[in-house]
Amino acid sequence: MSHGKIREDKTCLNCGHQVEERYCPHCGQENTESRHPFYFLFTHFVEDFTHYDGQFWGTLKNLLLSPGKLTNIYLEGKRQKYVPPVKLYIFVSFITFFMFALLPMKNVGFSDRPEMEDSLKVDLLEKMKSPGVQRVFDSIKTQKNLSQEDSIMLKNLSKLSDSATLEDIEETLDMDKAIDNDFSFSGYNTKKSYDSAAAKDPSSLDFMVNPLAHKFFELKEKGMTKKELYKNMTEKSFHNLPKALFLYLPLFAFFLWIFHKKKKWWYFDHGIFTLHYFSFLLLIILFIFLLGKLTGLINLGALNILLYFIMSILALYSMAYFFIAHHRVYHTHGIVSVIIGGTLFFLNFFAFMFLLTGLALVSFMMLH
Template structure:
């Protein structure tokens, strides 16, 4: 083959490649831009090296000039701004609400799981134990002083015996709370101490609700002290402690009771051996449940503002931005708490400053959400305040149900 033929073949190859690059891979129409004018397909191939995709993603997230950097600051400091911008159609400069929520929630729940694991697998915080033990010690000192005064004044045997009984009760609680190994014993003792102090402070008998709880806990703690096994998770709705629904058959009720017994056993075992695995399993269920809760919260807003002529997607945007904000703030508080415990615990003035920052961030959450609701829905302060209170109460109920479902779901995964 002559040099001229080789040269012509190379030119033909270049022309073919140029044709391939300037025609749509889908419909073979000539491309005049980044997208095909005939079918709309992008001219850029989505088949790339994996690391190229990762680098582009990281650059989009962390680049100073990226949409993420222009989104986070107004998300934290300008209530309702991002939502109004998105509703008005000014969206190109900011991260879309769903992508923003997914990115922040993934980081939030991963970090939350990490912080939970670093708590030494103990859901009963040491601070709660110490506070209960301090309260019991103070009460013992008061009762001992009262007992000595009664003996000196020659009070009736009945009055002296009552004080002696209280003193013995609190001495037992002190021993329970000082037990280094039995977490179940400590958990029950903390609840009983709370009820005892409630009774002493009011100087009245407990209400029926609290008295029933007190009686049940007293029976449980006596069993634990004797080394017997108890179930801390009581799911029964009948007087005998079982679950029974009239609209279900006996066989179906039996299946439910068997399932409830399994949960009770798992919960008791978790408290006895360490609640770290249970806590981590519970946290791992929250992202899915929160993703279900979001449209429910948007539906709640839709009901509250049914006469505002707003689309459901506008309310969903409010839900996405508000949850993204709350998750981001809580994440900052967790980081500050970790820094306090690991670095500045012995530097009192710096520890106080970080605590103050955490308190300010925590207070900013309800203030931010109120301002956001006011700016997005553009109603008066009184109307906004009423609706904000109703929405807050309803959402608290929803989040409580969500937490309970996550807990039970976490138990089933153990």
């Protein structure tokens, strides 16, 4: 229920009828003041989902713990007790995107604390006696003119604390190398050599491959490190996951439509199932994301193991959820349920991976 102030004027602003109480008997609009503070835009949005009658919390409980129940109830025509599927999906998407923006992914799975992870700290100079590390530094010392890679290496090592561990040093030596010293594109190390070879032996896929190659060589020229490349790609891919789910909604429903009787099940019915299932997936993605952030903040061995275990259980549950929901909604039995459910699951899995690959390539093209 809204907590907006009731207007003294009893004429409905929407249809002009007289309003004796809070809601207009003709159109149902609430007769409250139309001017509000700015924060009302957000409080009203949340309030619509969490008002006193528990509609949202009941929807959330059944969505997470009772696969297929919300879809069955909605298709039976009982649509007042729970949040409508479209409204639910939009709200869950909003919360997921908001949390991703509020808590950047850059620290997921890594320590957010300034202290080193290893409790046994030793002096950096002692760790430099390691044969592998010492060999690198001896090689650098013998050079009169340092290469770009060596300069990057020394620059990043200088940022380490005096109590840095060997793992910290080795990670810096490996991950802070510029990608132009470690990678090539189809065996070519420069844009010029690649373009020359592409001109001599053109392919029908050049319209897709050439932009990727040119972007790769552009990043090489800028000296992007492997660490930066991996981090940026991982972050963009994870943030694109909710977008990929949204784009995949109609295709997922289409696959359901193909595998079930057209006279009994309309495309609309499959759409309702899809909206509920994808709302569930978004919530699971959000929970796993938040648990991942928590592992970085806590950084305690036993507790982190427990958190990773919970994350694994959630991932497995998200897969089992589909089979349970499909069985309960479409009322398939025995081996037929397993065959149809399994076929749909793997068909959608590979199709969705294809979509994610496309989004990853788009993300790569947007790196700078």
